Amino acid sequence: GENVEQHPSTLSVQEGDSAVIKCTYSDSASNYFPWYKQELGKGPQLIIDIRSNVGEKKDQRIAVTLNKTAKHFSLHITETQPEDSAVYFCAASETGGSYIPTFGRGTSLIVHP
Amino acid sequence: DAGITQSPRYKITETGRQVTLMCHQTWSHSYMFWYRQDLGHGLRLIYYSAAADITDKGEVPDGYVVSRSKTENFPLTLESATRSQTSVYFCASSPGSPDSYEQYFGPGTRLTVT
Numbered sequence: 001g002e003n004v005e006q007h008p009s010t011l012s013v014q015e016g017d018s019a020v021i022k023c024t025y026s027d028s029a030s031n032y033f034p035w036y037k038q039e040l041g042k043g044p045q046l047i048i049d050i051r052s053n054v055g056e057k058k059d060q061r062i063a064v065t066l067n068k069t070a071k072h073f074s075l076h077i078t079e080t081q082p083e084d085s086a087v088y089f090c091a092a093s094e095t096g097g098s099y100i101p102t103f104g105r106g107t108s109l110i111v112h113p
Numbered sequence: 114d115a116g117i118t119q120s121p122r123y124k125i126t127e128t129g130r131q132v133t134l135m136c137h138q139t140w141s142h143s144y145m146f147w148y149r150q151d152l153g154h155g156l157r158l159i160y161y162s163a164a165a166d167i168t169d170k171g172e173v174p175d176g177y178v179v180s181r182s183k184t185e186n187f188p189l190t191l192e193s194a195t196r197s198q199t200s201v202y203f204c205a206s207s208p209g210s211p212d213s214y215e216q217y218f219g220p221g222t223r224l225t226v227t
Contacts, residue, residue: 034216042221043205043219044203089156093214100158102158
């Protein structure tokens with residue numbers, strides 16, 4: 001089955017800095033890579049996703065890059081703000097058969113004002 | 114209101130008791146999932162369902178039972194609760210189609226087994 005590794009487990013930055021979270025996956029058949037943000041006491045919420053036919057996707061201060069050859073993808077947050085503080089999860093899945101996302105263990109992002 | 118809801122939000126039960134966590138979604142999504150979240154382990158899949166009357170095991174299914182007689186409901190039952198099942202449980206749903214693979218998560222149920 002799929003295995004997703006996520007690093008770092010904790011990331012502390014100053015407001016205004018950039019933050020990068022990296023994930024690797026093992027199954028070359030995976031073709032859908034979402035990122036979820038989980039605020040304290042809430043369920044995760046999708047913030048951005050990318051499919052395997054795209055190398056990069058941006059949405060305002062958030063971007064995701066995908067390197068299929070190396071089997072890794074990254075979340076980039078620019079101009080971080082205190083409200084970006086949360087736990088971020090990456091996931092990978094194949095969409096051809098049963099849809100079963102595999103999640104990384106999460107990164108706790110702390111943005112200091 | 115449209116969305117995904119879980120009940121109860123908090124539950125304390127004793128070892129050996131049966132407890133059922135409820136999940137309800139209003140979008141008629143095909144896929145539904147149950148995860149448990151423990152510190153250091155992220156989100157671990159317990160069971161999932163691709164459609165009504167179709168369920169399958171995830172990464173950590175032991176001690177849990179699910180059913181899905183209706184598309185909108187996906188209850189999770191702990192047949193004989195153990196302390197190791199103390200956790201936060203999240204239900205999620207997804208269209209699971211090329212139009213969207215986004216998972217929509219409920220607010221979670223915090224379960225404590227004493």
